[in-house]
Amino acid sequence: MSLLHGFQLLEEKTIVELNIKALLYKHAKTGAELLSLIADDENKAFNIAFRTPSLNSTGVAHIMEHSVLCGSRKYRSKEPFIELVKGSLKTFVNAMTGSDATYYPVASTNSKDFYNLVDVYLDSVFYPLITKHAFHQEGWRYELEKQEDEMIYKGVVFNEMKGYYSSPDLHLFDNIQKVLCPDTIYAHDSGGNPQNIPDLTYEAFVNFHKKFYHPSNSRIVFYGDDDPDERLKIMDSWLSDFEKQEIYSEIAPQAPINEPKRYVFPYPAGKDSETKPKCHMLVGWLIDGAPDCETVLAQEILDYILIMSPASPLRKALEDSGLGSQVTGGLQDGIQSRFYVGLKDVEKEDCEKVETLVLDTLESLSKNGIDRDMVEAALNTIEFSLRENNTGSFPKGLELGFRALQLWLYDKNPIEPLCFEKPLEAIKAKAAPGSRFFEDLIEKLMLQNMSRATVVIEPDTEMSENLDKAEKARIAQERSQMSAEEIEKIITETHELRKIQETPDSPEALAAIPTLTLDDLDKKIKTVPVEISEISGAEIHHHVLPTSGIIYLDLAFDFRALPSELLSYLPLFGSALTQLGAGDYDYVRLIQRIGQKTGGLGASPFISPVYDSSDAASWLFVRAKALPSQAGDLLAILEDILLNAHLENRDRLKQMVMERKSQYESSMSNAGRSIVAAKLDAKFGMPGAAGAKLSGVDYYFFLRDLLAKIDSDWDSVLADLKKIRDIVINRQGMKVGVTLDSVNWTYFEPQIASFLEKLPAKVASAADWSGLSASQNNEAFTVPAQVSAVGKAFNLFSLGFNPGGEAIVISKWLRTTWLWEQVRMKGGAYGATSSFDPRTGVFAYGSAQDPNIVGTISAFDKAAGYLASVELSDAEITRGIIGAISDLDSYQLPDAKGHSALLRSLIGNTDKKRQATRDQVLSTSIDSFRKLADALQAGNLTGKIVVVGPPIAVAEAKKSVDFDVTAVL
Numbered sequence: 001m002s003l004l005h006g007f008q009l010l011e012e013k014t015i016v017e018l019n020i021k022a023l024l025y026k027h028a029k030t031g032a033e034l035l036s037l038i039a040d041d042e043n044k045a046f047n048i049a050f051r052t053p054s055l056n057s058t059g060v061a062h063i064m065e066h067s068v069l070c071g072s073r074k075y076r077s078k079e080p081f082i083e084l085v086k087g088s089l090k091t092f093v094n095a096m097t098g099s100d101a102t103y104y105p106v107a108s109t110n111s112k113d114f115y116n117l118v119d120v121y122l123d124s125v126f127y128p129l130i131t132k133h134a135f136h137q138e139g140w141r142y143e144l145e146k147q148e149d150e151m152i153y154k155g156v157v158f159n160e161m162k163g164y165y166s167s168p169d170l171h172l173f174d175n176i177q178k179v180l181c182p183d184t185i186y187a188h189d190s191g192g193n194p195q196n197i198p199d200l201t202y203e204a205f206v207n208f209h210k211k212f213y214h215p216s217n218s219r220i221v222f223y224g225d226d227d228p229d230e231r232l233k234i235m236d237s238w239l240s241d242f243e244k245q246e247i248y249s250e251i252a253p254q255a256p257i258n259e260p261k262r263y264v265f266p267y268p269a270g271k272d273s274e275t276k277p278k279c280h281m282l283v284g285w286l287i288d289g290a291p292d293c294e295t296v297l298a299q300e301i302l303d304y305i306l307i308m309s310p311a312s313p314l315r316k317a318l319e320d321s322g323l324g325s326q327v328t329g330g331l332q333d334g335i336q337s338r339f340y341v342g343l344k345d346v347e348k349e350d351c352e353k354v355e356t357l358v359l360d361t362l363e364s365l366s367k368n369g370i371d372r373d374m375v376e377a378a379l380n381t382i383e384f385s386l387r388e389n390n391t392g393s394f395p396k397g398l399e400l401g402f403r404a405l406q407l408w409l410y411d412k413n414p415i416e417p418l419c420f421e422k423p424l425e426a427i428k429a430k431a432a433p434g435s436r437f438f439e440d441l442i443e444k445l446m447l448q449n450m451s452r453a454t455v456v457i458e459p460d461t462e463m464s465e466n467l468d469k470a471e472k473a474r475i476a477q478e479r480s481q482m483s484a485e486e487i488e489k490i491i492t493e494t495h496e497l498r499k500i501q502e503t504p505d506s507p508e509a510l511a512a513i514p515t516l517t518l519d520d521l522d523k524k525i526k527t528v529p530v531e532i533s534e535i536s537g538a539e540i541h542h543h544v545l546p547t548s549g550i551i552y553l554d555l556a557f558d559f560r561a562l563p564s565e566l567l568s569y570l571p572l573f574g575s576a577l578t579q580l581g582a583g584d585y586d587y588v589r590l591i592q593r594i595g596q597k598t599g600g601l602g603a604s605p606f607i608s609p610v611y612d613s614s615d616a617a618s619w620l621f622v623r624a625k626a627l628p629s630q631a632g633d634l635l636a637i638l639e640d641i642l643l644n645a646h647l648e649n650r651d652r653l654k655q656m657v658m659e660r661k662s663q664y665e666s667s668m669s670n671a672g673r674s675i676v677a678a679k680l681d682a683k684f685g686m687p688g689a690a691g692a693k694l695s696g697v698d699y700y701f702f703l704r705d706l707l708a709k710i711d712s713d714w715d716s717v718l719a720d721l722k723k724i725r726d727i728v729i730n731r732q733g734m735k736v737g738v739t740l741d742s743v744n745w746t747y748f749e750p751q752i753a754s755f756l757e758k759l760p761a762k763v764a765s766a767a768d769w770s771g772l773s774a775s776q777n778n779e780a781f782t783v784p785a786q787v788s789a790v791g792k793a794f795n796l797f798s799l800g801f802n803p804g805g806e807a808i809v810i811s812k813w814l815r816t817t818w819l820w821e822q823v824r825m826k827g828g829a830y831g832a833t834s835s836f837d838p839r840t841g842v843f844a845y846g847s848a849q850d851p852n853i854v855g856t857i858s859a860f861d862k863a864a865g866y867l868a869s870v871e872l873s874d875a876e877i878t879r880g881i882i883g884a885i886s887d888l889d890s891y892q893l894p895d896a897k898g899h900s901a902l903l904r905s906l907i908g909n910t911d912k913k914r915q916a917t918r919d920q921v922l923s924t925s926i927d928s929f930r931k932l933a934d935a936l937q938a939g940n941l942t943g944k945i946v947v948v949g950p951p952i953a954v955a956e957a958k959k960s961v962d963f964d965v966t967a968v969l
Contacts, residue, residue, distance in 0.1 A: 003028055005229065006236035011413070017421045018389060018400070020223075024415060025232070030215035030239045035404055035414050036231055037223040037397065043091055043891050044114045044224030045397025047105040048125060049405055051249035052097075052212045053185040058200035059192015060208045062097040063139035063157050068209070069095060070134040073127035075120055075512055077505040078825075082816045084120050087515035087879030089113045091891040092395050099177075099190050099334070100251050101409050103402075107395040109891055111226055115234065116514035122238050125213055132202050133500050137825055139205065140197050141497070142475070142490045151479050151490070153198055153471065154828035154851065159787050161192045163830060163849030166464070166669035166785035168457060171267040172280050172328070173340070176455040179263050180286045180338060181254040194786070195467070198474075215239045217247040219408055223397025251410060253336050256288055260452040262355075268467070268669075269459030270784040270969035275665070275704060277459035277969075281351050282329055282342035283358045286451040291337060291407065293416045294423035297382075299339070301427065302441050303331035304378040305370060307341055310579050311591035313374065317361040318343055323350045325658035335410045339445065344662045351456045359447075366442040375431060375438060377595025384599040386420045388550060388625075390893060464784045464950055501825045510876070518878055521885050523922065525914045528901040536756045538734040541905065543898035544742050550599065551631060551748060552895040554737035554902055555622040555638070559605065559728045561764040562618075564772050566724055567693040568702040573724050574603035574620060575656060580649040583640035587652055590641070597633035599625040605694055609687040609839035611908035616687035616769070619735070619906060620728055625895070628744050635755040642729050642759065647721045654710045661703040668700070668969055672789025672948035673831070673848040675781065679946040680793040682774035684842045689772040697781055697968060731759040735906065739898030778945040780954045780963035787829075788949025790847045790856045794939035797841030801935035805920030806928035807836035809877075809884040810867065811843070813929075816883070818866045819845070822859035827852050834863070838917070839907065843939060853947055853957035861940045867933035872926055884921050 002008075007025035014021050021038040052061040069081035077083050085093060092107040104125055106117040135141075140155035164170050178187045189196075215238075222231040269277035287299070306314040307327060315327045324343030332338040343354050391399040400418060408414035431437040446452075460466075479487065531542040559570065578594065578601060581587035594601060601624035608617045622642070626634040647653075668675070678696035681688030692698045710717055736756070740748060796803065803810075814834045823832035830849035836842070845860040892900060904914070945961060947954060954965060 005232035006240055007034065007232050011415060013415050013419070015415070015418050017387070018418060020418075022415045022418060023228070024413075027215065027236070027239050029244060030242050031244050032215040032218045032220060032235075032239050033408075034220040034222070034232070034235060035401070035408070036228050037221065037400060038228050039224060039397070041224050041396060042109045043107055043395050043397065044109070044111065044226050045092070045105065045107040045221070045395045045401065046114070046118050046121070046223075047103055047221045047398060047401045048121065049101050049103045049219045049409070050125070050212050050217050051100060051251065051409060052102045052190070052208075053100050053249055053251055054188045054190040055185065056199070057189040057193040057196040058204075059139070059157055059161060059189070059197050060200055060205055061102055061190045062161075062192050063135065063200065063205065064130075064208055065095045065097045065102050066138035066157055067130050067134045068124045068128035068213070070138065071129040071131070072123040073129075074123045075509075076129070077509040077513060078500070079820070080120055080124065080513060082820055083505070083510060083513045083879070084117065086813070086816050086883045087513070088117060089516065089882065089886045089889065090117060092398060093117060097190055099186055101405070105398045105401070107398055110516070110520065112520065113516055114226065118234065119514060126215075126238065128209065130206060130209060133497055135202050135205050136493070136497055137501070139200060141493070143494050144487070144490050145494060146491065147487070151475050153475065155197070156824060156828060156830060157192055158194055158197050159828050159851050160830040160849050161197065162194045162786040162851075163670050164191065165194055166268060166783075166787070167666065168267045168280055169328075169666050171265060171457050172282055172455065175263065175265045175457065176282045176284045176340060176453060177332075177338065179261065179453045179455060180257070180284055180451065184252060184254045186254070186334070212247065212249055214245050214247055215242045216245045217249050219405060219414070221397075221401035221404065223400060251335050254286055257286065257451040257453070259450055260454070262454045262456070264456045264458060266460035266463055267457040268463040268784040269461050270782070270967065271461035275969070277461070278345040279348050279351055279456050279458050280328070280342070280344045281346055281354055281454065281456040282340045283355055283452065283454045284338055284340040285446050285449050287337040287339060287445050287449070288451065293407070293419070294426055296333065296337070296406070296417070297420065297423045298427050298441060299331055299337055299445070301378050301382050302438055302445075303339065304382060305374055305438060309377065309591055309595060311374060311377070311588040311595070313365060313370065314341060314358070314361050316588065317357060318354070319655050321354075321357055323354050323357070326662040333406055344666065345658070348458065355454050362442050362446050366439045366447055369436070370438055371592075372433060373589070373592040373596065377592040379428060379431065381595045381600070383424060386424065388548075388599060390895065393890065393892070393896070395891070464786060465952065467786060468950075468952060498826060501821055507873070515879055516882050518881065518922065521882065521922070522889070523918075525911060525918050526889060527911055528897045530901060535736075535753045537732040537761050538736050538756050540752075541735065541737045541902050542745060543737065543739040543901060544745070545739055545894040545897060547740055547894045549628060549741070549744055550895075551626050551628060551634070551744065552739040552898060553624045553634070554899055556619040556735040556737070556902070556906070557622070557728045557730065558618065558733045558764070559620050560616070560618045560766045561727050562724060563767050564690070564769045566720055567690060568699060569720055569724055570605040570620065571694055571699070572653075572656065572660070573721060574605060576647060576653060576721065577603045577622070577641040577645050579656060580652050581646035583644040585640070587646070587649065594637060597626070597630055597637065599627070599630075601625070601634070601637070606903070607687060607691040607694060608907050609685070609837065611839050611913060613908065614685060616690050617906045618690065623899075628747060631748055631751055635751060639755060639758055645725070647725065648718055650710065650714055650718075654707070657703055657707050657710065661700070661707060664700045664703065665969060669783045669785040672783070672785070673846055675948050676789045676791035676846055676946045677844070679774070679779060680791050680844055680944060681842070683776060683944045684793065684795050685840055686769055686772050687840070689774050690769060692774065693772075697966075700968070727764065729760060730762050730764060731756055732761045732763065734759075735902065737898055737902040739895050775964065776944065777964045778962055780947040780949070780958070780965045781968045782951040782954050782965065783948060783969045785950050787849045787851050788853055788947055788953055790850055790853055791844060791946045792857060792860045792943045793842055793844035794943040795841045796836075796843050796935050796939060799935065799938045799942065801938070802841070803836065803932055803935060804838070805917040806924045807838070807843070807932060808887070808917070809880045809921055809924040810929055810932050811836045812884055812887065813880045814863055814867070818863050819859065822862070823847050823850065823856050827855055827859065829856065832856075843936065853949065853953055854960045857945060857961065864933050864936035864940060867929050867936065870929065872929065877924060877926065881921060881924055885918070888918065888921065
């Protein structure tokens with residue numbers, strides 16, 4: 001057996017459809033498997049995954065994922081992960097806990113940086129310190145400052161999962177997975193249930209690492225344009241120190257249930273909302289049989305056919321029934337696939353009707369056939385997505401790695417899931433016109449499949465409060481059984497952990513963290529080529545970039561002429577363009593037409609502050625993509641939706657409003673950070689106040705009122721929508737972004753010119769938005785959650801300070817030092833952040849899934865003192881500069897480059913201004929820290945505070961902070 005750097009080559013394959021070469025290796029000494037993907041892509045990626053089946057819901061896998069990054073053999077700082085992020089040009093760095101595996105992915109476009117990331121991660125997973133202090137900080141601990149205080153639980157994962165368990169969606173999907181897989185690891189929550197997390201002992205925690213974090217249980221992926229031999233050399237140098245072990249991490253499938261079952265569970269609901277909470281429900285199937293690539297792909301296409309498009313027949317049947325507000329569900333991958341479908345906001349007595357409707361609709365589709373246009377739309381949409389391979393801001397290499405792991409984790413070949421051409425062509429042949437391929441699939445996977453369960457979750461307005469009481473009672477009970485010595489030990493451990501958290505890392509520990517230097521950074525900004533021209537009053541921005549022949553089209557319509565009272569309609573209006581029908585097409589046929597003839601299109605509003613102006617950039621973006629051969633169809637569809645959308649489709653519009661309202665209600669408890677940010681922005685100028693009309697609490701209240709108005713005053717709603725169309729759809733002042741290579745632009749340019757001529761042209765002037773403002777009081781919004789989101793912000797410009805690019809460095813530094821230590825490590829919150837907006841001068845702090853309110857606000861206020869006194873070496877400042885440059889130079893695919901360039905032009909962020917900002921970032925010094933400290937100290941006195949959290953926590957905080965309190969849910 002011939003070896004290359006300790007590895008045996010098992011398989012080699014060129015994947016033509018992705019233009020990559022795949023080599024699968026096995027490490028001879030340890031049995032570790034490695035997939036090496038060679039691609040012409042500078043965004044190099046690495047992922048090491050371990051199968052980590054959980055036998056309970058204590059969250060041990062999740063806590064381990066956090067803790068291995070809290071110091072290792074070579075990197076003995078408290079948080080090597082954070083120190084690494086400070087001084088890296090990473091395009092991705094994180095860790096993830098799945099239901100049966102744990103992943104450690106990184107990516108970077110810089111080779112030196114990439115191998116630095118790999119080195120830190122490998123030392124972390126194989127040689128972590130996993131001290132008791134790390135376990136207490138990241139997992140759970142008793143916290144007690146002194147004898148007379150109340151003892152509490154704290155821990156980052158503990159509070160993170162409290163946030164997740166505030167979401168109805170988690171309760172719905174978690175419970176149906178448990179009942180469909182009762183005899184497997186999927187009956188447990190690998191993330192951790194807050195009620196079970198305190199059952200985890202430190203000994204069990206350490207043993208979990210010993211059992212599963214071994215090369216023999218690992219699967220490793222490399223991707224990109226780095227040296228393939230170097231990958232093997234690096235990994236052999238790590239793996240060869242281990243001996244092969246027999247590790248029992250196999251994941252067993254669930255045996256068939258063979259009898260449909262029904263279950264009812266509670267979920268936490270608010271008691272003070274004007275909206276009466278209702279039931280949510282899912283019907284789910286456990287799909288038997290070991291998956292292969294063709295089967296998985298066929299199931300994904302069937303999933304799209306049935307529910308993933310507004311034109312999907314099962315989704316439409318549920319929406320048209322009027323039994324609920326929003327269809328939910330979808331295909332879940334794993335050792336066994338699971339398919340779920342259901343409705344939200346269902347009356348208790350109607351839940352059985354929903355289940356019957358699902359089964360009857362599937363029976364009808366199987367018997368009478370699926371609309372051929374729907375099948376064609378699904379096939380084209382999935383095929384376009386596979387061939388485009390556009391992963392957005394997520395590195396392609398990591399996406400491909402996760403796709404390989406989809407079967408690899410279950411001992412299947414990891415290369416097969418990447419080769420989509422053969423299974424796709426096989427499915428297209430089997431699903432040819434006249435066939436019953438998908439109809440038979442419905443029969444097999446669902447109608448004949450008795451491994452079915454229906455789960456209903458009912459609102460419990462006392463649940464959050466009862467959970468809080470139960471937690472306090474449990475702690476009180478546990479404390480009552482402790483001896484005086486045990487209580488004193490907890491007090492000592494509380495202070496010891498606090499001391500460790502507050503003690504800076506030694507210079508030696510920091511120096512061990514690999515980093516780049518300023519010489520490794522580009523001193524000049526990255527620019528995007530653009531050719532600007534004018535056609536029929538519209539300004540054309542053509543970005544000449546390699547797009548593999550795909551046309552990426554942005555149509556931007558200025559809505560600054562829109563009366564301010566109509567702004568909240570804009571997100572709904574954008575969706576209405578594609579989802580109400582248009583021209584000769586009803587909404588089902590229109591959506592099918594879009595799926596068949598394009599790569600996708602959608603519309604949404606964009607509001608932003610503008611550099612050197614108090615005005616707002618306000619544009620409705622219609623974004624689309626298609627192959628050159630589809631250009632004519634695309635432009636015909638755009639003409640229809642912009643000029644002839646069926647805005648009068650009242651029933652469909654009402655359904656859309658109900659869906660959006662339900663989405664907000666489901667996510668409100670776990671999306672506090674974004675709500676806080678929108679509310680804070682609204683307090684500092686017209687652009688923020690205008691933006692708040694389109695998102696967050698204000699937009700939710702608008703949807704709630706609009707739902708009633710559609711029933712009581714439809715004529716005025718329709719008149720408003722038509723007024724928006726008349727004002728906004730105007731080619732005068734319109735911006736058009738086209739990201740496309742030069743050859744295809746030659747053919748597309750006359751087509752876009754002809755299209756623009758058909759749009760109306762009219763003179764428009766800006767509407768008066770001066771009345772848009774927000775309350776200047778501190779505000780708190782209550783939701784049925786167990787943890788909070790906290791924010792504070794102030795305007796430095798109005799205080800006489802004008803920090804430049806240095807503030808980008810320092811605000812990120814605060815996130816990864818003071819705020820990380822005070823709010824996350826000590827406070828137990830999942831996240832903490834700070835940011836500076838150079839357009840408005842607003843400096844903002846924020847936290848997420850936070851058990852504290854007053855303590856976090858205090859930490860925000862003390863940040864200024866930290867900056868004023870912190871001693872930083874040149875190396876530490878350099879690390880901060882590198883981290884800031886990483887954010888400025890985030891990796892983008894060609895379509896994102898073109899879109900970002902257009903956005904920058906709309907907000908006045910010229911290349912000259914960007915270069916000046918970069919120069920300021922690169923020149924950041926200790927004096928910059930001191931100057932910003934003075935600014936933040938002044939801001940402490942004028943700052944505005946916004947909180948989203950549980951009523952009990954808000955009421956307690958109100959004793960110290962004067963809030964206006966509003967019940968949301």
